[in-house]
Amino acid sequence: MRIGIIGAGIGGLATALSLEAAGFRDITVHERTDEIRGLGVGLNLLPHAIRELTELGLRDRVEALGIAPETLVYMNRFGQHIWSEPRGLAAGYRWPQLSVHRGRLQLALRDAVVERLGDVIRLGHRLVAAESGDDGSETVHFATADGEIAETYDLVIGADGIHSAVRALRYPAEGAPPWSGLTLWRGVSEAPVLVDGRTMIMAGDGEQKFVAYPLGVPENGRQRLNFIAERRGIGHPDADWNRSVDPGPIAELFADWVFDGLDVPAIIANAEEILEYPMVDRDALPQWTYGRTTLVGDAAHAMYPNGSNGGSQAILDARTLAFHLGTAVQRATAQRTTTQGATAQRTTTQGATAQRTTTQGATAQGDAIDAALAGYEEARRPAMTALLAGTRATGPERVMLLAAERAPQGFTRIDDVIPRAEREEIANAYKRAAGFDPSILNERSSLSVGDRA
Template sequence: MDIVIAGAGIGGLTAALSLHTAGLRNVRVLEAVPRIRPLGAGVNLQPNAVRELAALGLAEDLADLGADLTELGYYNHLGQEIWREPRGRANGARWPQLALHRGALQTTLADSVRARLGDDAITTGTRVTGFAQLPHAGVEVGVGHRDDNRPAARIRADVLIGADGLRSAVRRVLYPQEGEPRSNGTTVWRGITRAEPFHGGRSMVVMGDGRWKAVVYPLAVRPDGDGLVPVNWAVSRAGREDPAPPDAGPGDGFPTAVAHWRCEDLRMDALVAGTDATASFPMLDRDPVPRWSFGAVTLLGDAAHAMAPMGSNATTQAVLDARSLAHALATHDDPTAALTAYDRDRRPRMNRLQLLNRAKGPEVVIDLAHQRAPHGFARGVHSVLPAERLAHIAHAYARAAGFDTASVNAPSPYRPPAPDPHTL
């Protein structure tokens, strides 16, 4: 079966590795950028994604790449605790929650694809421009030069996987009326700063005042010779005003509003002032759609379900999609039936998660706390919300995203089928 994957992001590369591991060998990844470079900042792999990447033999490579997080805490802008929970192994999961640089993850996956599938498995500088389904089976994929949306050539494949991100060209053919991604007026600034470890060195801290929010976590556990670790931070400002332009620097509405925030030994001023490069983005997502799979074509990762960055999930879900899709293609003779099975497995959950994230996912507790106590809690008050309600919000989200401990510790649903004893 000839399979073309549009996009060598985390989802596309994991799909290539998963398909190869499942025994499907004719896989090509087409990537628009001329060279895969370590772009972006921090991402999280939740334990369900780490389990799936471990099944691809990548556990050791990944463990060296980032920080194994053991705690997540939500706080108000004064650093008062709203909710705190153990994460990953500290929460009884067999697999860790890993915080790592997106670029390091992408490079590791790309190296593995080239080592296993061959040097020519990834073609860079080649943009998928669109496709046409063939009358009986298969698809003709339009490909062009990296900056050109017009096809320069067409290639035939049995399956096309659109893993081409937020502005997917494959999705545009399937949903031509959709237009640009949706913005809710929130601007996000992010950067990575070398700073002293905080909260014991393995914690993610999310602080907010109902309008501004800061998400902070380390990307390494072991400090360097100066006692510092790379710390990833993202500061967002909710609002309906025009978002700051992309790559607005420190002078352009930069999050000075949070510079005085402190949370125990975490100081936001040290982070935002010490950053070498800061980028800003509008917060974007997409509406859920009623179908991802059409004949020989399907969508995966952000192309399928771009979601607001709440709950540290987007990368995790792209990995899960890739595993589900490879499993479906390996266990169905008919590619169309396989893509339908994948759609049925993943889309309903992702549709729900997109809407949950639009409603702020588990981070909604910060707004709820702010509504009750905009100036902070009185001394001696542990949190202004009942613990059962907070626990319910956290656990319901983890279940929806598939990283509650029971789901993580269950065997992967995407294990290869056991051989039929009658055919042995």
């Protein structure tokens, strides 16, 4: 089976590795850029993603890239405590949560793809067209430095992000991602150790917010922090996502956000670089799969970063798709072997039998792909539609909005503003929707093909 993956970001590379683990080898990854530079800032990999990376044999190399936060704290814009909860192993998961630099993770996944599959990444390949063949195959056309080329695959997987060319071919009238009205400024800064060196901080409300978490272990009382500064009503939706901006004006927006142990303007002002992002997402789709082309990651369900879930969900997509494909092919192979044995006993015309067997093999493979894509979409699309709606409602960060709505000037006791039971349910409901409720995740079956223990 020939498989083409469009996009060499986290989702595309995780898909290649998941398919390889499921027994597929004829895989090619097409990447629009001329170089995988490992760009970006920090990202959180939640326990459900680390479980999948562990089962792919990648946990050690990913753990070496970052740090495992143990506590998440929500505060209002005055630095008052709203809610805190343990994370990762401290919360009872069998796998940690890891905070890593997105670019370093991408490079690590790229290296693993090369190690396991060889030279399968094609750079400088920009998708421009695609069509389905009468035999169920998919032909994709790329613009390259040497002109347009075409490749034909049994399965094409669009993993090319929020501005997906694969998605645009199926939904040409969709237009640009809708803007929330918020702008994010993301960066990495060296700062005094935040709390105990393993704590994530979220402070603010629906109009202005600051997020910070460590990316490395403390050294000499300081550590590298990833941060997100957010403000409504500034910026515009079509900003270049790689646009570097001056830290000064951004720090000024947070001039009075100096709390005990958290000097927000100093962290922003000391940034190595600040990149500006409009907070955008994509509307839920009624269908991810057309013919034998489907979508994964942000190409399928780009969502706001509320809940720190984008990268993790891309990895879950990859593993789920590979599981369904590998299982369907195994089942089809077993059925074909049984049928061939019966046919061999009944016939004496070897040529006719061979021709019929070849036709049956192609039909069985196509049926297996169709069944796998249907199973993948059934498993993932409704869940991601619900999660996308949840992130638009701010996900677990809703506790910060409620605190601002009910006590805009601050509070004396948070329990008088948001009862503990309400705060707990907001946190737990999001975990259930995102697939990382501890009891469910710890006990659910593996997504490794042939291993349902």
